[in-house]
Amino acid sequence: MNEGTIIRLLKQLDIFLSRYKGDVLEDGLCGQSQRLMLHYILSHKEREICATDIHMAFGLSKASISAALKELCREGYVTMGADAKDDRKKKIVLTEKGLGEEAAIKESLSHTQELLLRGVSKEDQEVLERVLSRMVANMKELPRRTAGKEVDYGKNIIEASQRV
Numbered sequence: 316m317n318e319g320t321i322i323r324l325l326k327q328l329d330i331f332l333s334r335y336k337g338d339v340l341e342d343g344l345c346g347q348s349q350r351l352m353l354h355y356i357l358s359h360k361e362r363e364i365c366a367t368d369i370h371m372a373f374g375l376s377k378a379s380i381s382a383a384l385k386e387l388c389r390e391g392y393v394t395m396g397a398d399a400k401d402d403r404k405k406k407i408v409l410t411e412k413g414l415g416e417e418a419a420i421k422e423s424l425s426h427t428q429e430l431l432l433r434g435v436s437k438e439d440q441e442v443l444e445r446v447l448s449r450m451v452a453n454m455k456e457l458p459r460r461t462a463g464k465e466v467d468y469g470k471n472i473i474e475a476s477q478r479v
Contacts (some may be wrong), residue, residue, distance in 0.1 A: 335427070348375075348383045353392055354420045356407055365404045374455075392416065 355366050355372055360376065366380050370443035375382075384407065387393045398404035432440055 332427070335430075347380070349387050349390075349392075350420055350423070352380070352383055352458070353413060353416060354424060356393065356409060356413070357417045357420065360414075360432060361411060363398070363406045365398060365406050367404065369407075 335460075351373070352369055355369060359368070363373055368383060369375070369380050369384075384393065384395070388395060390408055390412075394408045394410060395405040398406045399410045426463065435443070
């Protein structure tokens with residue numbers, strides 16, 4: 316295997332997925348990032364979700380999450396409410412419009428995954444999932460420098476994923 320091949324292929328896949336989703340999502344629904352967040356919120360509607368939960372699940376910056384949530388609020392998919400247990404947190408509450416998108420979002424993600432995995436055996440899909448999970452875990456283990464000091468890049472994300 317050539318050096319950098321996996322990284323190049325992952326980047327190509329990311330670009331193709333972004334283009335595909337951009338072309339397909341011309342149905343008036345929110346964009347790709349917002350759609351994934353909305354799917355996450357819908358998948359966990361049995362419990363209260365806040366921005367920190369999304370940060371832990373996706374590893375996105377808090378600024379990116381804030382911008383996406385503002386857009387979801389503006390478009391009427393969610394509202395932000397006070398967290399009874401912690402004044403610093405705002406819980407994300409699905410609106411009727413947000414709840415109404417559950418089937419469309421699941422269908423879109425299912426269709427995209429079917430396209431990605433076309434021609435890939437069940438055994439290879441299982442291997443792929445294990446390998447990608449290991450790669451994500453490897454990246455979470457990397458130390459990261461913030462404000463001149465080293466911090467654990469994935470500690471909070473790993474802890475949150477264990478709670479979910």
